[in-house]
Structures are given as C-alpha cells and as structure tokens.
Amino acid sequence: MNIVEKAAEKLKTLQPERPLPPPVEETMSRHTPHTVERLQERMRVAEPESAAAPAAPPWHVDERALQRAGLLPGEDEAGGRLADEVRRVKRPLLDNANSKGAKPITHGRRIVVTSAVPGEGKTLTAMNLALSLAREPDFEVLLVDADIPKSDITRVLGLQEHAGLMEVLADERRRPTDVIVRTDVPNLLVVPAGKRHPLTAELFGGRRMQYVLEELGGHDRRRLLVFDSSPLLATPESPILASHMGQVLMVVGAGRTRQHEVAQALEGLGESQYVGLILNMSRLPAIENHYYSHYSHYSHYQFQDR
Numbered sequence: 001m002n003i004v005e006k007a008a009e010k011l012k013t014l015q016p017e018r019p020l021p022p023p024v025e026e027t028m029s030r031h032t033p034h035t036v037e038r039l040q041e042r043m044r045v046a047e048p049e050s051a052a053a054p055a056a057p058p059w060h061v062d063e064r065a066l067q068r069a070g071l072l073p074g075e076d077e078a079g080g081r082l083a084d085e086v087r088r089v090k091r092p093l094l095d096n097a098n099s100k101g102a103k104p105i106t107h108g109r110r111i112v113v114t115s116a117v118p119g120e121g122k123t124l125t126a127m128n129l130a131l132s133l134a135r136e137p138d139f140e141v142l143l144v145d146a147d148i149p150k151s152d153i154t155r156v157l158g159l160q161e162h163a164g165l166m167e168v169l170a171d172e173r174r175r176p177t178d179v180i181v182r183t184d185v186p187n188l189l190v191v192p193a194g195k196r197h198p199l200t201a202e203l204f205g206g207r208r209m210q211y212v213l214e215e216l217g218g219h220d221r222r223r224l225l226v227f228d229s230s231p232l233l234a235t236p237e238s239p240i241l242a243s244h245m246g247q248v249l250m251v252v253g254a255g256r257t258r259q260h261e262v263a264q265a266l267e268g269l270g271e272s273q274y275v276g277l278i279l280n281m282s283r284l285p286a287i288e289n290h291y292y293s294h295y296s297h298y299s300h301y302q303f304q305d306r
Helices: 003-014 024-046 063-068 077-097 122-134 152-156 165-170 200-205 207-217 237-243 259-267
Strands: 110-115 140-146 188-191 223-229 247-253 274-280 298-305
Touching (some): 077 122, 077 247, 077 274, 110 122, 122 140, 122 152, 122 188, 122 223, 122 247, 140 152, 140 165, 140 207, 165 200, 165 207, 200 207, 200 237, 247 259
Parallel strands (some): 110 223, 110 247, 140 188, 140 223, 247 274
Antiparallel strands (some): 274 298
16 A cells, blocks of 8 residues: 555544435425424414404394384384485485585584484484485495483394494494494494493593594495484583584474573584484374374474584
8 A cells, every 4th residue: 555545544534424414305304394384374374364254144123123112103104204204304414415515514424313302202313314314325324322321222223232332432452343233224234332331421522532433434435424312411422422423413302392402402512513403293283294193203394504
C-alpha cells in the first residue's frame, strides 16, 4: 500500500458515518397528519357558523288572536271601513317617507304611533297601520313594540320569550338584526319589546339607540319602521322615543282625552316633525261618521306640520 492509499484509509476512519436519509414515504407519514389537521382546523375557523344554521320559518300571525285582543276588526262592514280609513291615513305618511311631502323630513321612514294618555287605541292604530303599509308593493314594514310597560303586540303575537328591543339596547354584543322576526304576513317584520329594564328611558336616550335605529332600518329605502309607543304623558321614555322619529301619529280619544292633555303632549314634540292627529272612539251615527263600529275606531284625522 503506497502513501496515498494509506492516507485515504486513515481519513475514512476519522470521519463519522452519516445516517442515511429516511425514505420519502416515511417522511410523509410522519408530517402529513399534522399538516392535514392544521388545514382542517383553519377550514373550521373560516367557515361561518350561520352557514350551517337553517333559516327560521316565518312567525305565524294569528288573526283570531288579534281580533280577540281588539287589535284587528272582523271581516265585516266595520272592518272594511277601518281598512279604507287607514288607507287615507297612510297616504301622507308614505309621501313623507318618499320625500314627496310639503317639506323634507329627517327620518321620514320612522313613524311612531302614540297618544297623550292610556286607553285611546294607539296599539290598534299601530297594528292596522303596519298591516296596511305592508300591502304596499314598494315597501316592507318593521313593526317595533316600544311600549315596554305593556308590550301588547309582543304578548298577542306570542313573542314574549324572544329577545327584543330592550336586549339590543342593553347589551352591545347583540346585533339589532338578530331580534327581527319575519312573519308569514308578506312584507311584515316584527321586533318584540323584550324584557323590562329599570333604565328604559336612559337606554332610549343613549348613543346606542341611534345605532340600533339605523340597523333596524336596514339602510334600505324600502323599509318603513312603525313603533307602538307608550303614551307621551305616561312614561318618561315615550317623549324620548318620539324625538328619534320623523313622523308622529297621535291618537286622541273622543270624549276621553282632555284638551290640556293633548296640548301638553304636543308641546313635547319637535318643531320639524310631521304630526298627525286621529280622533278615536267617536259615537257619531254612521251616516255622519263613515268610520264607526263597536270597535274603538277613528272618526276623524288631521295632519299638521310642526
């Protein structure tokens, strides 16, 4: 063995043996499961939960329950007169919502139905107005039960267990659109009142109220908002709610509401709002009053700009 061969042999003994690389199949088997698991986890996170949730069926509006509660007339001559009169009442409201009134109105698509004192038929008015507006082909109507102390619309429709207006005002984690209930009446949506809250007036006057109203409106020119409010002189939150509205419809009980009560209620409304007055519970003969029945129906309406 010459000197070169001896040097090469000695070099082999000094270098450690390098391990052979693992087979390709073994490498893939070690790392593939972990990679697949991470990919599946990313897909689960990226997939929205709502995609898997089925859409809730429309909520059934029981007309018989509304009739028993005195919020809807029967299918008789009186009911026909009621429908005709509400058609007259809604025309100026629609003109204002479409910016076709005598002057522009801010938030013209927000309509509140109220009264000066309790028992004048405001909820009857709100329900029938909402149903009549829902028959308009160019609009959908969101009826909001904002009469928190009584919540008659919520109760009669059987929505007591549903989250509503008070929940989205009190909890910023809730989305206003989550409390909208689609009904089986075409173009009619409902927001229940929700649970009573000791700070209702403060919540109605808070900054979140503006956000909630904008979201309930859907940023859609087709959606009209109709609020059933508590009486203006009965609760502190009612005038606050009215201040957010572009149109105010005030029901006055014939022979029931005192003149100073009507004047006091009107004083709390804004000068730029559109105010409509409806005389209810009139007992004039049918020949003089084309809007009369044993229901608490309207006999006269008058609109004025404020």
